[in-house]
Amino acid sequence: MPADHQIPGTSGGVSVGGCEAGIPRAPAGRDARRSSPPPAEPPVSTSPADLLLPTARERGRTAETASGHPLPGTPGVPSPPETGGRSGRLDKSAAPHPGGPRHGSRPGSPRLLLLLSAITLVASIAAAVRIGTADTGWTDLARVLSTHLGLDVEPLPPLVDSLIWDLRLPRVLMAALVGASLAVCGTVLQAVTRNALADPYLLGVSSGASTGAVAVVVLGIGASALGVTGGALVGALLSFALLLLLLRRTGLDSVRIVLTGVVVGQLLTALTSLILMASADADTTRAVTHWLLGSMAPARWNTVVVCAIVTPLGLTVAWLCSSALDGLAFGTDTAASLGIGVRHTRMLLLVVTAALTAVAVATVGAIGFVGLIVPHGVRFLVGPLHRVLLPYAALAGAVFLVWTDALARIAFAPREVPVGVITALLGVPLFLLVLRKRGEL
Amino acid sequence: MRITAENVSWSVAGTPVVREVSASIASGETVGLLGPNGSGKSSLLRCLAGLRAPDAGAVRYDGTSVGEWSARRIARHVAFVAQDSGADSDLRVADVVGLGRTPFRDRWRGADATDRAVIAAALEVVGLTALAGRSWKALSGGERQRAHIARALAQQPYALLLDEPTNHLDVRHQLDLMELLTGTDRTVLVALHDLSLAARYCDRLLLLHHGRLIAAGTPEAVLTADRLAEVFEVDAERGTDALGHPTVIYRRSLGAFLPTPRPTLKRTRP
Numbered sequence: 001m002p003a004d005h006q007i008p009g010t011s012g013g014v015s016v017g018g019c020e021a022g023i024p025r026a027p028a029g030r031d032a033r034r035s036s037p038p039p040a041e042p043p044v045s046t047s048p049a050d051l052l053l054p055t056a057r058e059r060g061r062t063a064e065t066a067s068g069h070p071l072p073g074t075p076g077v078p079s080p081p082e083t084g085g086r087s088g089r090l091d092k093s094a095a096p097h098p099g100g101p102r103h104g105s106r107p108g109s110p111r112l113l114l115l116l117s118a119i120t121l122v123a124s125i126a127a128a129v130r131i132g133t134a135d136t137g138w139t140d141l142a143r144v145l146s147t148h149l150g151l152d153v154e155p156l157p158p159l160v161d162s163l164i165w166d167l168r169l170p171r172v173l174m175a176a177l178v179g180a181s182l183a184v185c186g187t188v189l190q191a192v193t194r195n196a197l198a199d200p201y202l203l204g205v206s207s208g209a210s211t212g213a214v215a216v217v218v219l220g221i222g223a224s225a226l227g228v229t230g231g232a233l234v235g236a237l238l239s240f241a242l243l244l245l246l247l248r249r250t251g252l253d254s255v256r257i258v259l260t261g262v263v264v265g266q267l268l269t270a271l272t273s274l275i276l277m278a279s280a281d282a283d284t285t286r287a288v289t290h291w292l293l294g295s296m297a298p299a300r301w302n303t304v305v306v307c308a309i310v311t312p313l314g315l316t317v318a319w320l321c322s323s324a325l326d327g328l329a330f331g332t333d334t335a336a337s338l339g340i341g342v343r344h345t346r347m348l349l350l351v352v353t354a355a356l357t358a359v360a361v362a363t364v365g366a367i368g369f370v371g372l373i374v375p376h377g378v379r380f381l382v383g384p385l386h387r388v389l390l391p392y393a394a395l396a397g398a399v400f401l402v403w404t405d406a407l408a409r410i411a412f413a414p415r416e417v418p419v420g421v422i423t424a425l426l427g428v429p430l431f432l433l434v435l436r437k438r439g440e441l
Numbered sequence: 442m443r444i445t446a447e448n449v450s451w452s453v454a455g456t457p458v459v460r461e462v463s464a465s466i467a468s469g470e471t472v473g474l475l476g477p478n479g480s481g482k483s484s485l486l487r488c489l490a491g492l493r494a495p496d497a498g499a500v501r502y503d504g505t506s507v508g509e510w511s512a513r514r515i516a517r518h519v520a521f522v523a524q525d526s527g528a529d530s531d532l533r534v535a536d537v538v539g540l541g542r543t544p545f546r547d548r549w550r551g552a553d554a555t556d557r558a559v560i561a562a563a564l565e566v567v568g569l570t571a572l573a574g575r576s577w578k579a580l581s582g583g584e585r586q587r588a589h590i591a592r593a594l595a596q597q598p599y600a601l602l603l604d605e606p607t608n609h610l611d612v613r614h615q616l617d618l619m620e621l622l623t624g625t626d627r628t629v630l631v632a633l634h635d636l637s638l639a640a641r642y643c644d645r646l647l648l649l650h651h652g653r654l655i656a657a658g659t660p661e662a663v664l665t666a667d668r669l670a671e672v673f674e675v676d677a678e679r680g681t682d683a684l685g686h687p688t689v690i691y692r693r694s695l696g697a698f699l700p701t702p703r704p705t706l707k708r709t710r711p
Contacts, residue, residue: 048561048562048563048565048566049562049566049621049624049625051558051559051562051597052559052562052563052566052594052595052597053597053625053626053627054597054598054599054627056559056597057545057597194528194529320548320549321548323540323543323546323548324543326532326536326540327540327543329528329529329530329532330523330528330530330537330540331523331528333487333492333521333523334521334523334589336492336512337490337492337516337519337520337521337523337593338516338540338541338543338544338596339511339512339513339514339515339516339517339543339544340512340513340543341511341512341513342512379531383531383532383533384530384531384532385532385533385536387551
């Protein structure tokens with residue numbers, strides 16, 4: 001870096017397009033205010049104000065040098081000491097150095113809580129596999145798992161084995177994955193759009209999936225190659241591409257994302273209705289409606305595997321952006337000044353949420369409410385810091401959907417209720433309770 | 442760290458906001474950025490903070506152009522406090538201040554001991570230690586402003602750029618803030634509306650008018666009666682208060698919100 005770069009026409013101070021050029025530095029009296037009296041040696045103790053100087057970084061860590069570019073100015077030179085009588089404090093009556101407030105990682109019990117939540121999820125999955133129209137026991141579950149893990153146990157009758165292994169287990173796992181996925185997508189989109197009403201379907205992805213599914217089922221477009229799931233996935237991705245195309249001209253402003261997403265969603269919903277009205281018979285319409293409300297019934301191992309790969313990846317990416325999600329609440333400029341690449345981060349998070357939502361919706365339909373209420377409920381319980389919030393949202397979403405799906409299976413057995421109906425029926429009272437506790441209702 | 446603007450121009454939607462501004466803020470200097478509403482103070486500040494890429498010209502930190510720098514690299518050098526970044530956030534004050542550690546933090550890791558110590562120090566310096574656990578929503582405007590300043594300080598910046606930071610602050614905290622800004626060897630560029638504060642605390646002033654830098658230099662040199670009349674449309678002059686601090690004394694406005702010229706404004710009621 002050049003040691004002494006100067007603009008032509010300046011004398012160390014300023015160039016003003018011909019006017020006032022070359023005004024000398026401040027008079028001695030002003031400088032004297034800053035630098036007197038000269039202390040004998042640099043201070044060894046770290047007063048709060050000292051700790052906030054860039055020179056304190058070398059004492060604490062070597063992030064700057066590790067990042068591969070040198071410090072500007074004169075690294076390693078101790079900071080000029082504070083002038084006498086200037087404590088540099090805004091508030092001289094402030095309490096003494098407290099040794100660090102609790103924040104960020106929130107050690108101790110919350111970590112235990114996270115572990116407990118994870119155990120709850122595993123227990124819920126195990127319990128939910130047993131629940132259904134056909135009764136199965138814990139030993140059956142253990143035997144099925146052992147058989148398929150290649151352990152030497154007496155296998156169950158093929159019918160029961162198939163019921164548990166081919167239908168129940170993928171279905172419950174799918175519920176957990178989709179629940180986690182939707183809850184995290186909702187949390188992320190609420191932060192990105194700075195809108196408390198945002199949910200995973202805000203981007204119009206679910207409407208795209210519906211249109212794709214209906215096009216396959218009713219019109220038979222690509223029915224053999226894609227199937228309903230494939231058609232829905234293609235529809236979801238196409239609708240997201242359309243959204244990005246529309247946003248490309250206007251940028252990724254929060255309000256624009258919301259408005260454009262709503263517009264795309266409305267357009268595709270209209271298209272879906274049009275196709276249904278024009279071409280479908282009553283049975284097809286009922287089947288499609290069932291799918292639109294969301295149901296775990298179509299879950300099989302092949303779709304579970306896709307979800308099991310995509311979901312953890314997406315959740316990890318979202319979690320790694322948690323600082324950015326916190327920063328975005330304070331506006332684009334403040335976020336950017338914190339070193340967050342706002343545009344890139346927004347785009348990355350939109351792509352991740354769209355991909356997660358597309359995979360979820362394509363498999364099990366647009367299950368409503370999970371992505372809206374779980375984020376709010378969890379935020380109420382563990383606070384709004386995304387680093388903490390996102391893992392809990394994932395676990396809570398998973399547990400919530402596992403149990404609502406179990407309820408959907410047995411509530412009106414042998415008839416199955418679309419799980420989307422149950423999530424709304426259960427979710428609304430829970431949501432109102434949270435709002436009431438927060439004093440917002 | 443020295444901040445240099447070289448013929449910086451920036452426009453929004455075709456309207457030029459900053460026009461060919463060249464200025465240099467020396468390392469350790471406290472420089473006030475003055476100008477009436479809409480003169481381009483905030484935009485110039487954002488250009489210098491690396492938040493806007495100038496349409497023309499360059500911004501240099503210690504002689505190195507920051508045009509190609511990543512946001513993270515810039516954030517390790519310069520901290521910026523926006524004029525009004527109020528948010529409807531539930532974050533606790535300590536967490537908001539902790540955002541200042543973002544440019545130093547490994548994405549995989551949470552706050553470490555250094556982060557916690559820096560955050561505590563920043564809270565203490567602005568007098569918010571007692572409110573560390575309070576929700577952002579429950580803060581007053583002035584407390585939010587101080588929290589944002591603490592957040593900027595937690596970035597351990599070489600230079601601090603602030604857009605009207607004395608907004609929302611009571612008199613005591615305005616004075617404390619200006620003392621804090623001038624009390625270290627940090628480079629400070631601060632946009633101010635209060636000309637007396639600027640005259641009292643800033644080493645030098647930059648005066649913007651219609652996006653152009655029309656004067657730069659010591660408060661004595663910049664705040665002349667002619668310029669105050671031309672730029673701010675006030676009849677005012679630089680003086681000294683009873684304690685000997687430089688100040689600006691306003692006599693009257695030379696403009697008016699109402700289209701009617703002031704002398705003809707008369708009470709019509711009997």
